[in-house]
Amino acid sequence: MKLLDPIVANTPQIAALRRDLHAHPELCFEEIRTADLVAAKLTEWGIPIHRGLGTTGVVGIVKAGTSSRALALRADMDALPMQEFNTFAHTSQHPGKMHACGHDGHTAMLLGAAQYLAQHRNFDGTVYLVFQPAEEGGGGAREMIKDGLFEQFPVEAVFGMHNWPGMRAGTFAASPGPVMASSNEFKIVITGKGGHAAMPHNAIDPVVVACQMVQGFQTIISRNKKPIDAGVISVTMIHTGEATNVIPDHCEIQGTVRTFTIEVLDMIEQRMRDLARHTSAAFGTTCAFEFVRNYPPTINAPKEAEFARKVMASIVGEENVLVQEPTMGAEDFAYMLQAKPGCYSFIANGDGAHRDMGHGGGPCMLHNPSYDFNDELLPLGATYWVRLAEQWLAPQP
Structure with missing residues (x-):
């Protein structure tokens, strides 16, 4: 040396x-x-x-x-x-x-x-x-x-x-x-209709919608991204509910996205946005989608x-x-x-x-x-x- x-x-x-x-x-x-x-x-x-x-x-x-x-x-x-x-x-x-x-x-x-x-x-x-x-x-x-x-x-x-x-x-x-990698954050608020847990047909459950979204996001990595391109979607927070016998009226999802290229990042953000909006609509809820790009x-x-x-x-x-x-x-x-x-x-x-x-x-x-x-x-x-x-x-x- x-x-x-x-x-x-x-x-x-x-x-x-x-x-x-x-x-x-x-x-x-x-x-x-x-x-x-x-x-x-x-x-x-x-x-x-x-x-x-x-x-x-x-x-x-x-x-x-x-x-x-x-x-x-x-x-x-x-x-x-x-x-x-x-x-x-x-x-x-x-x-x-x-x-x-x-x-x-x-x-x-x-x-x-x-x-x-x-x-x-x-x-x-x-x-x-x-x-x-x-x-x-x-x-x-x-x-x-x-x-x-x-x-x-x-x-x-x-x-x-x-x-x-x-x-x-x-x-x-x-x-x-x-x-x-790039570092990016997302926040999704799903709004449904609260109700009694014993009568879910009278409510629109945002928790079920959140579960569908989280599962769907992983298909972006496995089915929309080239296998040789690196990308990670990590859902790290799900906040909802106050009581075991109450279906909440909203559910919040947060997490991060990391990629090595802007092109992959663009694709992931757009697919997440589309998937969140259409999944929410399919179940009769609405959602607010935020995506913040931090470091490239x-x-x-x-x-x-x-x-x-x-x-x-x-x-x-x-x-x-x-x-x-x-x-x-x-x-x-x-x-x-x-x-x-x-x-x-x-x-x-x-x-x-x-x-x-x-x-x-x-x-x-x-x-x-x-x-x-x-x-x-x-x-x-x-x-x-x-x-x-x-x-x-x-x-x-």
Whole structure:
């Protein structure tokens, strides 16, 4: 493994920053302390900053040479609204808030790279360091773009990275094409006619209609979608009724839809809408159908994905750069990849052995109350960011 010696030497300081961030988690669009810390460190290292995009976003600007070329490196800053189970010294000090997805580590890795880039500047062009708020459901990437991110800081490409538990530490994964799914929500309210459970002929039962709809939705996946196209419809909530002897007058269904392409998503939404409307009508009920598109699929550009893999191989060897298995989880870096070519890669977080026993009994998986970022990744992730920037912006002959 070819790590940069100055980054390795600074790892204890970067790890202390990471643990400070972990102890003070902030939710989406509330990352005031986090943004202040990021801005203070960038300023301390002589890096000009711009604040306020996407409410609490911070952009650091590192220039070298005379080239007008530029790229962006992105890290997310927000935490999750969940209670932490860990008991170590840097556990969350804010009840109901936790860095359970490793955004504290993502921010720290990019800070480690920022310090090195500012001190050495072995490239020709501009590196924009994008510290983004509100990835966890707030669409912070979308909001930064709306506020003019790529107009104010034009780039050729944008790169992001997420830690990935379960992968062996010391490995990366990057691949072209879809790597994370779109995330979408639906809500259906079926209205019938309530009545006595002993006299169902006097009522119009919305529960029966809901059951038909849920079953019907699965035929969209099995009979309307090409078998080689990925798509998931998950009904996760059915709310109805107040008493065992009363047929309710309405029933509410909610859930999510995930796909790797917009075309499949379009088809699923339309078929769900049609099936809900016609099923409801067939049973004499009415229904209100809502479908909300949250994050689009995260799709890596071929050129940028191959470039990222080569940089990774130069650090850890080709055998430690894995194929990136697509996941049905969603990521708002997708908005940046819709605006600019780029690559969203995974850096292995290990199997959880970095945690001392007793600091939470659960697995060290993402969005788990016993999760903690593996600080052994800090010098590796920071080295990757630096080498990516240096090789992308290598001086041209």
